[in-house]
Amino acid sequence: MTTRRNALAIAFPLAFIALLTTVAVALAAGGGSGEKPHAARHPAAFAWLHPASVPAGWTTVRLPGSAARLSAPAGWKAAAGDPGTRTLVSRGPSGQIVGYLNATPRQGDENAADWAGFRVAHNRGEGDREVRRLASARHLHFRSATGSCVIDSYLTSSGNRYREIACLVAGRSSTTVIVAAAPPSRWHFEGPLLRRAVNTFRT
Amino acid sequence: MLIYAKRVAAMLAVAGLFAGGTVATALAANHHRHHHHVSAIPQHNGGDHDSDNNGGPSDGDGNT
Numbered sequence: 668m669t670t671r672r673n674a675l676a677i678a679f680p681l682a683f684i685a686l687l688t689t690v691a692v693a694l695a696a697g698g699g700s701g702e703k704p705h706a707a708r709h710p711a712a713f714a715w716l717h718p719a720s721v722p723a724g725w726t727t728v729r730l731p732g733s734a735a736r737l738s739a740p741a742g743w744k745a746a747a748g749d750p751g752t753r754t755l756v757s758r759g760p761s762g763q764i765v766g767y768l769n770a771t772p773r774q775g776d777e778n779a780a781d782w783a784g785f786r787v788a789h790n791r792g793e794g795d796r797e798v799r800r801l802a803s804a805r806h807l808h809f810r811s812a813t814g815s816c817v818i819d820s821y822l823t824s825s826g827n828r829y830r831e832i833a834c835l836v837a838g839r840s841s842t843t844v845i846v847a848a849a850p851p852s853r854w855h856f857e858g859p860l861l862r863r864a865v866n867t868f869r870t
Numbered sequence: 871m872l873i874y875a876k877r878v879a880a881m882l883a884v885a886g887l888f889a890g891g892t893v894a895t896a897l898a899a900n901h902h903r904h905h906h907h908v909s910a911i912p913q914h915n916g917g918d919h920d921s922d923n924n925g926g927p928s929d930g931d932g933n934t
Contacts, residue, residue, distance in 0.1 A: 793928055
């Protein structure tokens, strides 16, 4: 009996420690990126997303070698960007960006299932701070395509704060990322235009 | 009774090993999740000259 008690006295604490370790590591694995896997998913935040035709007077640019087309309100200008991408911006009186649209062919490990996590991690990786994932959703409908989207905000290392809608959109022949961003202070004005631009996006 | 106690201890030890395996798997998965940060484009015009290198909004590049 003494031997049995000794064995159990050793085994049970070990098992308890193992159990605690498993729980702790599982929590750390889920929260290590700063993201809670089931948090911030608010499909209602994308209720505005409905495929729409391009309004009259808007500018449309096509990505080279791709079916993707990015549209923006009149007055938005093309801006320099990576090869194979297109960027359209609206600037304020002092030249600061007040509205931003970018379309980029899928380049890396992005996928529909992990898009929101990928995007906020990417922004952090670029040096952005205070990155906050506000909402995300999958299986959203675009023009002849489906996509995953995230709404997040961040502060660049240069001190500029932005809020963005970023979507990974998969069409029949191409998968493209569309980013629509504006300073939070301008979101009340630019937000409706950015949402409309996302609605008209096709790939 | 002694045999029973040894069996219980053995099973708990196996559970401990399993937990250790879970630790390694979870850490490996977490490491993989952050792998694509390595080649991120820096700000302050340190990368490929798009707006996100200069304090502008982040573009849609995937770090390739």
